[in-house]
Amino acid sequence: MFRFIVRRLLQLVPTLFGLSILLFIWLHRLPGGPETALLGERGTPESRAQIRESLGLDEPLPIQYGRFVKRLVQLDLGTSISTKREVTTEFLQRFPGTVELTITAMIIAIGVGIPLGYLAARRRGSILDQASVGGSLLGTCIPIFFLAYVLKAIFAENLGWFPTIGRQDASINATHITNFFVLDGLLTREWDAAADAIWHLVLPGIALASIPLAIIVRITRASVLEVLGEDFVRTAEAKGLTERTVRRRHVLRNAMLPVATSIGLLTGLLLSGAVLTETVFAFSGIGAFIKDAISNLDYPVLMGFIMIIAVVFALVNLLVDVSYSLIDPRVRVR
Amino acid sequence: MPLLDVRDLSVTFARRGQRTVHAVDGVSFSVDAGEVVGLVGESGCGKSVTSLALMGLLPRQRGVRVGGSADFDGTDLLKLDPRSMRDVRGRDIAMIFQDPLSSLNPVVPIGIQVTEVLVRHRGMSGDAARKEAAELLDRVGIPDPTRRLKEYPHQLSGGMRQRALIAMAVACRPRLLIADEPTTALDVTIQAQILELLKELVRDSGTALIMITHDLGVVAGMCDTINVLYAGRVVETARRKELFAGRRHPYTVGLLASIPRLDAGRGEKLTPIRGSVRDVLPWTEGCAFAPRCDRRTEACVGEPPAMTPTHTGHEFRCVNPFPLSQPEEARV
Numbered sequence: 001m002f003r004f005i006v007r008r009l010l011q012l013v014p015t016l017f018g019l020s021i022l023l024f025i026w027l028h029r030l031p032g033g034p035e036t037a038l039l040g041e042r043g044t045p046e047s048r049a050q051i052r053e054s055l056g057l058d059e060p061l062p063i064q065y066g067r068f069v070k071r072l073v074q075l076d077l078g079t080s081i082s083t084k085r086e087v088t089t090e091f092l093q094r095f096p097g098t099v100e101l102t103i104t105a106m107i108i109a110i111g112v113g114i115p116l117g118y119l120a121a122r123r124r125g126s127i128l129d130q131a132s133v134g135g136s137l138l139g140t141c142i143p144i145f146f147l148a149y150v151l152k153a154i155f156a157e158n159l160g161w162f163p164t165i166g167r168q169d170a171s172i173n174a175t176h177i178t179n180f181f182v183l184d185g186l187l188t189r190e191w192d193a194a195a196d197a198i199w200h201l202v203l204p205g206i207a208l209a210s211i212p213l214a215i216i217v218r219i220t221r222a223s224v225l226e227v228l229g230e231d232f233v234r235t236a237e238a239k240g241l242t243e244r245t246v247r248r249r250h251v252l253r254n255a256m257l258p259v260a261t262s263i264g265l266l267t268g269l270l271l272s273g274a275v276l277t278e279t280v281f282a283f284s285g286i287g288a289f290i291k292d293a294i295s296n297l298d299y300p301v302l303m304g305f306i307m308i309i310a311v312v313f314a315l316v317n318l319l320v321d322v323s324y325s326l327i328d329p330r331v332r333v334r
Numbered sequence: 335m336p337l338l339d340v341r342d343l344s345v346t347f348a349r350r351g352q353r354t355v356h357a358v359d360g361v362s363f364s365v366d367a368g369e370v371v372g373l374v375g376e377s378g379c380g381k382s383v384t385s386l387a388l389m390g391l392l393p394r395q396r397g398v399r400v401g402g403s404a405d406f407d408g409t410d411l412l413k414l415d416p417r418s419m420r421d422v423r424g425r426d427i428a429m430i431f432q433d434p435l436s437s438l439n440p441v442v443p444i445g446i447q448v449t450e451v452l453v454r455h456r457g458m459s460g461d462a463a464r465k466e467a468a469e470l471l472d473r474v475g476i477p478d479p480t481r482r483l484k485e486y487p488h489q490l491s492g493g494m495r496q497r498a499l500i501a502m503a504v505a506c507r508p509r510l511l512i513a514d515e516p517t518t519a520l521d522v523t524i525q526a527q528i529l530e531l532l533k534e535l536v537r538d539s540g541t542a543l544i545m546i547t548h549d550l551g552v553v554a555g556m557c558d559t560i561n562v563l564y565a566g567r568v569v570e571t572a573r574r575k576e577l578f579a580g581r582r583h584p585y586t587v588g589l590l591a592s593i594p595r596l597d598a599g600r601g602e603k604l605t606p607i608r609g610s611v612r613d614v615l616p617w618t619e620g621c622a623f624a625p626r627c628d629r630r631t632e633a634c635v636g637e638p639p640a641m642t643p644t645h646t647g648h649e650f651r652c653v654n655p656f657p658l659s660q661p662e663e664a665r666v
Contacts, residue, residue, distance in 0.1 A: 230436065231431060231433060231436040231437040232436065232437055232438055232439040232440070234391060234431065234437070235429075235431060235437045235438065235439075235499070235502075236439070237391055237423070238389055238391060238423055238424065238428070238429040238431075239423065239424035239428075239450065239451045239454065239502060240419075240420045240421060240422065240423030240424030240425060240451075240454060240455065241420075241424070241450060241451075241454055242420065242454065245450060245454070249439070249442060249446075249450070250439050250442070253439075253441050253442070254439070254440070254441055327441060328440070328441050329440075329441060329443075329486040329488070330440060330441075330486070330488055
């Protein structure tokens with residue numbers, strides 16, 4: 001198992017290398033450049049050239065790429081062109097919010113999706129089943145930002161149950177160590193700060209969870225239905241085992257395999273898809289920052305962001321593969 | 335008093351927009367303690383559905399109706415609530431299924447699949463359960479049982495898997511064992527071993543056994559009493575010796591005649607029963623076997639044939655049965 005993990009991590013190196021070359025070429029081939037954003041309409045060809053020179057953008061691409069890699073191995077992503085701050089610093093400040101939001105959404109999607117999918121399969125054809133199938137179709141159709149606006153209007157603005165914007169109430173004056181606000185609250189034992197951060201996560205978390213929830217419900221339902229028809233479930237019933245044992249050991253354990261795969265794929269998608277939700281709830285994650293970076297063609301920020309997403313995606317899917325082999329001895333890795 | 339007394343068991347499957355299927359249509363038979371009873375018939379005759387009905391394992395859905403009674407040591411199994419039935423299953427009545435690979439959970443070690451029965455019904459736990467499980471595997475002839483406990487079904491051979499399933503079934507020393515085609519998915523040599531094992535277990539423990547099979551050869555070697563099923567009803571029932579000495583029902587005769595024989599001449603054709611199980615007459619309109627029967631008479635159609643009892647306990651459901659002496663059939 002250990003060797004498998006190490007091997008997979010080593011495989012990640014050439015993948016990231018290739019990805020970075022492609023990205024570098026693509027980004028630099030896009031029309032315009034950071035100088036347009038910095039100078040706007042007033043820029044003269046001379047001032048543009050001057051800025052490009054000062055940023056090192058006038059040099060040939062291979063040399064620029066070499067510099068990028070040299071910095072990257074020292075875990076330095078360079079300096080943002082628009083904010084003039086270290087990209088790593090910017091990320092450490094902003095990424096935790098997005099990660100918290102993604103984790104919240106996944107907890108909701110998994111925590112609700114798997115039981116709901118299981119019940120729908122067990123009571124196939126019942127009202128619950130039909131509602132969950134119909135609801136999951138609706139869930140995949142409704143655009144996230146629309147759902148986010150609706151949730152915000154009803155539960156935050158009208159009913160006042162949840163805060164409308166932000167990650168934490170400013171009046172709490174919480175101490176921040178890691179910028180994961182919930183974690184910070186727990187570390188510093190400022191329970192009210194942690195609770196408030198969780199409170200701020202609920203609505204955006206639900207909005208972001210809608211699509212993965214719908215997908216998880218559907219996959220769980222289909223997978224449980226398949227397993228319920230298997231002979232070994234009948235054997236388990238014939239042994240007179242309790243419903244609980246049959247469900248956990250014999251049905252869910254087998255039904256979880258396809259669900260685990262989809263969870264891995266969904267987590268990566270959510271991380272990059274949190275942007276819209278963050279905008280609606282003015283949630284200070286990475287979303288707005290990346291949006292600006294795209295319109296300004298802030299090369300270091302974009303490169304860094306996509307590389308990090310790629311690494312996270314690979315790690316999550318490695319985790320899925322590991323859990324896969326823990327669940328199913330037939331695919332156990334050596 | 336018999337251990338299990340099944341009276342007029344019926345199972346119907348009704349689907350909206352489709353004709354109701356009478357999978358089991360008034361089956362009656364009984365099993366004495368320690369007795370081996372065979373339920374024999376072609377695919378679709380209702381033998382597996384009968385066993386699932388007795389175990390309470392039919393899908394709990396609208397459209398599935400079970401009727402009649404199945405008296406097991408004083409309680410009617412068909413009237414037990416699901417929770418009490420869970421207590422009976424695996425403890426008093428256990429079952430062995432046809433395909434040992436698909437009947438075992440692929441992602442759970444053999445050991446846990448054996449101990450879970452002990453934990454559930456005998457209140458054992460931890461080392462005691464593991465030790466007992468190893469003894470059970472040993473008893474059903476699995477070598478090196480302690481190591482096998484940690485293995486998964488895909489690491490075992492077909493015969494070994496069926497032995498493991500048998501170990502799970504006999505774990506609580508049930509009073510009744512139901513084996514549904516336990517050897518069909520196995521190699522012929524392994525089949526013989528498994529049958530031998532079942533015979534031994536039944537003899538040593540005094541467990542009664544219902545042997546469900548389409549293979550009259552299996553029945554001949556094992557069963558004390560044989561019930562031949564056709565289209566959801568028992569058409570002939572007799573002690574083994576009586577049945578093999580003188581079959582009365584044309585269907586039973588046809589079943590035996592259709593077994594391929596090694597001593598048959600080269601090029602000699604097999605003798606199948608004409609038609610298929612689908613060519614049945616509803617029992618209410620006469621003998622269900624009539625459309626395929628060579629001895630059909632006018633009396634066969636019109637009203638359902640009743641079971642004809644004889645003084646030896648041999649019964650058959652036929653108005654024109656084979657006479658008692660059948661020289662041309664006696665060699666089977």
